[in-house]
Amino acid sequence: MHYFKYRGKELYCEGVKVSSIAVKFGTPVYVYSKRTILEHFQKIDKAFKKISPLICYSIKANSNLAILKILVQVGAGLDIVSGGELYRAREVKCSSKKIVYASVGKTEDEIRAAIKYGILLFNVESFPELSRINKVARELRKKVDVALRVNPDVEPKTHKYIITGKKETKFGMDIDTVRDIFLKRDDFRYLDVCGIHIHIGSQITQSAPFIKAIKKIKTLIGDLAKKGVDLKYFNIGGGLGIVYDDETPQTAEVFAKAVLPMLKDSSLSTILEPGRFIVGNAGIVVTKVSYIKDTPSKNFIIVDAGMNDLLRPSLYEAYHKIIPVTQNTKHKTRNTKKSDVVGPICESGDFLGKDRYLNVEEDDYLAVLGAGAYGFSMSSNYNSRPRAVEVLVDGNNVHCIRKREAYSDLIKGERIVS
Ligand code: LLP
Numbered sequence: 001m002h003y004f005k006y007r008g009k010e011l012y013c014e015g016v017k018v019s020s021i022a023v024k025f026g027t028p029v030y031v032y033s034k035r036t037i038l039e040h041f042q043k044i045d046k047a048f049k050k051i052s053p054l055i056c057y058s059i060k061a062n063s064n065l066a067i068l069k070i071l072v073q074v075g076a077g078l079d080i081v082s083g084g085e086l087y088r089a090r091e092v093k094c095s096s097k098k099i100v101y102a103s104v105g106k107t108e109d110e111i112r113a114a115i116k117y118g119i120l121l122f123n124v125e126s127f128p129e130l131s132r133i134n135k136v137a138r139e140l141r142k143k144v145d146v147a148l149r150v151n152p153d154v155e156p157k158t159h160k161y162i163i164t165g166k167k168e169t170k171f172g173m174d175i176d177t178v179r180d181i182f183l184k185r186d187d188f189r190y191l192d193v194c195g196i197h198i199h200i201g202s203q204i205t206q207s208a209p210f211i212k213a214i215k216k217i218k219t220l221i222g223d224l225a226k227k228g229v230d231l232k233y234f235n236i237g238g239g240l241g242i243v244y245d246d247e248t249p250q251t252a253e254v255f256a257k258a259v260l261p262m263l264k265d266s267s268l269s270t271i272l273e274p275g276r277f278i279v280g281n282a283g284i285v286v287t288k289v290s291y292i293k294d295t296p297s298k299n300f301i302i303v304d305a306g307m308n309d310l311l312r313p314s315l316y317e318a319y320h321k322i323i324p325v326t327q328n329t330k331h332k333t334r335n336t337k338k339s340d341v342v343g344p345i346c347e348s349g350d351f352l353g354k355d356r357y358l359n360v361e362e363d364d365y366l367a368v369l370g371a372g373a374y375g376f377s378m379s380s381n382y383n384s385r386p387r388a389v390e391v392l393v394d395g396n397n398v399h400c401i402r403k404r405e406a407y408s409d410l411i412k413g414e415r416i417v418s
Pocket of ligand 1: 058060061079102162199201202203237238239240273274275276277312316373374378
């Protein structure tokens with residue numbers, strides 16, 4: 001469910017005509033719907049109400065401060081993976097006791113900053129990291145809560161680059177290692193090793209892999225309890241899939257129904273880390289057709305957004321629906337031509353969509369859907385292209401939440417050495 005809908009021939013975001021946004025702010029422009037973000041957050045919140053979990057929105061999906069603030073204001077916590085994300089969490093005044101911190105490569109400085117801020121929990125991904133957090137905590141004379149990230153070795157059936165819960169990936173620790181650490185947890189004097197974390201991958205459309213992973217963890221928790229190791233937190237991660245094309249992902253309700261029976265009789269506090277589910281379908285990129293280039297072997301619609309703006313198609317061959325911002329009946333022939341929608345970047349991998357049928361001509365606007373998660377947050381300045389402007393629609397109002405970069409931003413911090 002989202003609030004990007006046609007009224008007549010015009011695409012609207014909530015109460016605002018998308019073409020008017022493109023005219024006012026230029027293209028490419030990221031457009032987000034506040035109502036969609038809130039409704040998606042509430043869907044998870046409601047589905048899991050019985051156990052009132054801490055829902056830590058995963059900042060990496062879309063880290064714009066305006067979006068973080070919307071979620072923090074309705075009670076969300078934040079899942080961070082870097083010092084930069086901690087900085088953002090602080091900027092939106094997220095309560096420190098609602099911040100959890102994963103990542104396989106936390107530096108000492110990042111660990112120190114997070115301890116000083118008093119975050120709820122580190123999700124620890126290796127033994128050396130555990131020792132390092134203990135060392136920093138000792139220096140700061142603070143006792144720190146940590147959860148151990150288990151790699152449960154389950155197949156989440158998603159793109160190979162976004163699987164994180166199989167044993168050949170760099171994430172988490174195997175169950176036996178985790179069990180051993182729990183049994184020796186008193187060796188870490190400055191740590192309370194009191195939680196378990198899993199995150200098995202992203203864009204997972206079925207509940208089965210989650211259930212499989214949670215079952216493994218329940219067995220581990222049971223074993224540990226028998227040995228007198230009691231825990232406080234069970235963080236089941238994020239990963240809920242959304243609709244990009246014709247997927248039929250589980251709803252938050254169905255997901256909750258499947259996993260709640262395994263969580264509700266436990267005394268542990270549950271943490272969730274959704275990212276894509278909340279913002280994925282709450283954002284689009286609007287781009288303008290620069291040229292139509294038909295060649296004897298292939299037809300191209302060349303647009304002004306490229307892989308630097310939206311990397312997902314290039315990196316994962318991800319499918320994003322591309323639709324006209326104004327449905328056009330004037331030119332009746334173009335939509336019979338199968339075309340690739342490509343950007344201006346000097347790479348053959350720079351495409352937003354392949355083999356599409358679109359009734360467009362030069363200067364028409366196109367909307368790339370499902371761009372709210374891992375869209376702007378993965379964008380870059382490749383080919384020295386300033387990053388796009390981001391706007392948030394709230395009912396009939398449009399707010400610029402990040403201005404378009406200028407050429408001067410591109411060279412910020414650079415220095416010519418003579
Ligand atoms: N928790 C942890 C520890 C994570 O690593 C992630 C995402 C999440 C939560 C949120 O996952 P979500 O609910 O959004 O699936 N760039 C890729 C996705 C990478 C996901 C990385 N980790 C893409 O565009 O598909």
